[in-house]
Amino acid sequence: KNYAKLLDAYSQFSPSPLSIKKFIDFGLNACETTSYIFLRKELPVRLANIMKEIALLPENLLRMPSVNAVHQWYMTSFREILEFEKMDDITPRNLRNFCDSIVKIRNRHSDVVETMAQGVIELKESHDVDQQTEHSIQYFLDRFYMSRISIRMLINQHTLLFGGQLERAPGPTQSKYIGCIDPHCNLVCVIKDAYENARFLCDQYYLDSPELIIEQHAINELKAESDVRIVYVPSHLYHMLFELFKNSMRAVMEYHGQNEQYPPIRLTISKGKEDVCLKLSDRGGGIPRSLHDQLFKYMYSTAPQPSKSDAHTVPLAGYGYGLPISRLYARYFHGDLVIMSCEGHGTDAVIYMKALSNEANELLPIFNKTTSKFYRTGYPIGDWTNQATSLNSRQISMQC
Numbered sequence: 001k002n003y004a005k006l007l008d009a010y011s012q013f014s015p016s017p018l019s020i021k022k023f024i025d026f027g028l029n030a031c032e033t034t035s036y037i038f039l040r041k042e043l044p045v046r047l048a049n050i051m052k053e054i055a056l057l058p059e060n061l062l063r064m065p066s067v068n069a070v071h072q073w074y075m076t077s078f079r080e081i082l083e084f085e086k087m088d089d090i091t092p093r094n095l096r097n098f099c100d101s102i103v104k105i106r107n108r109h110s111d112v113v114e115t116m117a118q119g120v121i122e123l124k125e126s127h128d129v130d131q132q133t134e135h136s137i138q139y140f141l142d143r144f145y146m147s148r149i150s151i152r153m154l155i156n157q158h159t160l161l162f163g164g165q166l167e168r169a170p171g172p173t174q175s176k177y178i179g180c181i182d183p184h185c186n187l188v189c190v191i192k193d194a195y196e197n198a199r200f201l202c203d204q205y206y207l208d209s210p211e212l213i214i215e216q217h218a219i220n221e222l223k224a225e226s227d228v229r230i231v232y233v234p235s236h237l238y239h240m241l242f243e244l245f246k247n248s249m250r251a252v253m254e255y256h257g258q259n260e261q262y263p264p265i266r267l268t269i270s271k272g273k274e275d276v277c278l279k280l281s282d283r284g285g286g287i288p289r290s291l292h293d294q295l296f297k298y299m300y301s302t303a304p305q306p307s308k309s310d311a312h313t314v315p316l317a318g319y320g321y322g323l324p325i326s327r328l329y330a331r332y333f334h335g336d337l338v339i340m341s342c343e344g345h346g347t348d349a350v351i352y353m354k355a356l357s358n359e360a361n362e363l364l365p366i367f368n369k370t371t372s373k374f375y376r377t378g379y380p381i382g383d384w385t386n387q388a389t390s391l392n393s394r395q396i397s398m399q400c
């Protein structure tokens with residue numbers, strides 16, 4: 001069909017990553033027509049690139065009703081955007097329709113994460129999922145959600161800049177925002193906001209919560225009174241911090257008995273030439289090293305919950321998709337999120353961000369031959385002994 005050809009055509013183009021600086025520069029000389037011309041090509045390119053990967057998913061997964069629904073949403077949205085590529089003249093009416101159209105697309109895709117998670121549960125309940133399949137799904141979901149973050153960023157920038165009075169970025173300094181970017185994002189403000197909201201949940205469930213101690217360091221400037229500021233998307237940072245605070249608070253509350261003093265969560269802000277780092281240190285007893293890799297796995301966190309019905313009464317329960325998606329937010333502008341734990345003591349989580357907005361480039365998945373090769377051949381079977389196999393071989397030889 002015509003549609004498959006167009007999908008092929010658009011997936012041949014690589015997405016064009018923008019830096020935070022480019023988003024800002026563009027926002028300052030905001031021209032709706034330029035933005036429109038860029039997006040009506042770039043959005044279908046980004047959609048097509050990830051849709052080609054959806055098509056490579058294990059068949060079992062692709063057949064799950066939820067995954068199929070998501071696939072349909074993408075196809076519908078791809079078609080809708082392409083309508084604008086056909087138009088030659090650019091009228092105010094086109095521009096208005098385009099805005100309406102991308103808002104509609106954003107709404108259509110608002111539950112993609114939950115729906116894909118449901119699809120993974122459906123797969124688990126109906127099939128045995130081998131290591132290979134699990135690995136492919138992990139690889140796919142990281143790329144898929146990153147693509148989604150980037151597409152929503154583009155849509156948000158356009159609709160916030162040109163969508164009229166109705167939409168405004170949240171926060172007290174709304175007038176200074178450029179779309180959803182705060183050029184003077186006060187880290188301490190975002191940290192306190194995330195902490196207070198996580199603490200509210202913690203207090204509800206545990207009737208108490210650990211304190212927060214913030215410490216700031218910077219290479220030059222920075223007097224004790226001035227807070228570190230960066231150019232960033234506060235909502236992304238909030239998302240990461242809220243997730244990390246919830247995890248730390250739960251660990252602290254569970255590790256220390258009632259009537260004990262709860263050790264505070266320490267947060268160190270540092271600003272260097274290249275990186276801005278936020279290190280959250282809890283004394284929640286840590287996690288074993290064997291669990292570390294599981295923290296970022298979608299399949300691990302989607303293990304069918306034993307008690308779905310009372311999920312709402314346990315506000316801090318489960319790792320969910322929170323950590324893997326938080327790490328994607330960090331990586332989206334070439335930062336990172338790493339966790340290092342010492343079992344028996346506590347856990348450090350570090351959010352890395354680029355200090356320079358021109359180095360904070362979008363990190364985007366590109367569909368190409370390597371990608372499809374990955375889905376075919378997957379990852380190499382281990383060529384190191386592991387604990388399980390060495391135990392097995394000993395058991396076998398002892399049985400003999």
Ligand code: W6P
Pocket residue numbers: 244247248251282284285286287295339346347348349
């Ligand atoms: C823990 C486990 C964890 C994950 C992520 C962030 C903080 C923490 N603390 O004990």
